[in-house]
Amino acid sequence: MSDPYLTTALVTGATSGIGAATVRALAASGRRVLAVARRAERLEKLADETGCTWFAGDVRDVDAIAAEIGRFEPDIVVNNAGVGHGITGLAGLDDAALREAVDINVLAPIRIAAAALPGMKARARGHVVNIGSIAGLHTLVSAVYGATKSAVHMFSQNLRFELVGAGIRVTEICPGRVASEFYQAAAGDETKLAAMGRSGITELTPDDVAAAILFAVDAPRHVNVAMIEILPTEQAVGGVVGKLVEAWKNGEGP
Numbered sequence: 001m002s003d004p005y006l007t008t009a010l011v012t013g014a015t016s017g018i019g020a021a022t023v024r025a026l027a028a029s030g031r032r033v034l035a036v037a038r039r040a041e042r043l044e045k046l047a048d049e050t051g052c053t054w055f056a057g058d059v060r061d062v063d064a065i066a067a068e069i070g071r072f073e074p075d076i077v078v079n080n081a082g083v084g085h086g087i088t089g090l091a092g093l094d095d096a097a098l099r100e101a102v103d104i105n106v107l108a109p110i111r112i113a114a115a116a117l118p119g120m121k122a123r124a125r126g127h128v129v130n131i132g133s134i135a136g137l138h139t140l141v142s143a144v145y146g147a148t149k150s151a152v153h154m155f156s157q158n159l160r161f162e163l164v165g166a167g168i169r170v171t172e173i174c175p176g177r178v179a180s181e182f183y184q185a186a187a188g189d190e191t192k193l194a195a196m197g198r199s200g201i202t203e204l205t206p207d208d209v210a211a212a213i214l215f216a217v218d219a220p221r222h223v224n225v226a227m228i229e230i231l232p233t234e235q236a237v238g239g240v241v242g243k244l245v246e247a248w249k250n251g252e253g254p
C-alpha cells in the first residue's frame, strides 16, 4: 500500500469474477475487506481464503447494505455487482429482467454510494470505484446493458464533480471482455450461451481488472485516477463494427 490512508473496503459482487479477484487483491494489500453478494457459501470460502468479512445480501436491499456500511465504515466502496440481462437483445426481454438490469446495474451503485458518502464526508476521506464497461462508452451489442453502463459512466463523472474538495475520489473502471461467469449468467442457459458464440480471443482475467482497481486505490491521495478503459489486446472498438461483433455475426466463435 503506497498510501495506506484508505484501509477498509466494501466490494459488491464478491462471489465471482472481478469482485472476488478484487477482494483477494485488496486483502493481500493489507486492507480490511467486507465482501457482499448473495451466495453465502462462496463468501464463506472467500473469507477462509482471504480473511475478509462478508455479508450475504442483495445490492437492491439498500437498507441492509446501509446498515453494513454504518458498522464497517468503508473508506473504499467498489460498486462491482452487475448483470448482463438484455445482452442477447431487447426484443423478447421480459419486463422483470429489464427492471432487474436497471435496479442492479444503476440504482444499486447509486444508492450504495449515497449510503457511504455521509461517513466518507465526515472522515474527509473516501474512494468510490464504479465498475462500468466499454459498453457504457461505445456502441456495442446491447441496448439495455449499454444504457445501464452509460448511466454508470455519467453518474461517475458527475459524482466526481460534486465531490471536488471533499477528499473523496471517484474512479470508473471500464473493462472490455473479461473471462468470468458474466456471459453465462446473462445468457441464462447453455443453449443461449452457445448461440451467442464465444469471443474466441484471449480475454482479460478478473485479476487484470483487479490490478487496475488497485492501481487507482493505491494512488497517492492527491491523485484521482478518474477512469480506466482496459481491453484485451485482441479486442478493439471502432470501424463499422467492432471485431468481436464481426466474429459473432460470422459465427466464428469456437
Ligand SMILES: NC(=O)c1ccc[n+]([C@@H]2O[C@H](COP(=O)([O-])OP(=O)(O)OC[C@H]3O[C@@H](n4cnc5c(N)ncnc54)[C@H](OP(=O)(O)O)[C@@H]3O)[C@@H](O)[C@H]2O)c1
Binding pocket: 012, 013, 014, 015, 016, 017, 018, 019, 036, 037, 038, 039, 057, 058, 059, 060, 080, 081, 082, 083, 084, 104, 131, 132, 133, 134, 174, 175, 176, 177, 178, 179, 180, 181, 182, 183, 185, 206
Ligand atoms: N465480464 C465482462 O466481460 C465484463 C465487461 C465489462 C464490465 N463488466 C462488469 O463487471 C462487473 C462484474 O462482472 P463479472 O464479469 O465479474 O461477472 P460475474 O462473474 O457474473 O459476477 C457478478 C457478481 O455480481 C453479483 N451480483 C449479481 N447480482 C447481484 C445482486 N442483486 N446483489 C448482490 N450481488 C449481485 C454476483 O453474486 P451473487 O450471484 O452471489 O449475488 C457475482 O458475484 C459487472 O458490473 C459487469 O457489468 C463485466
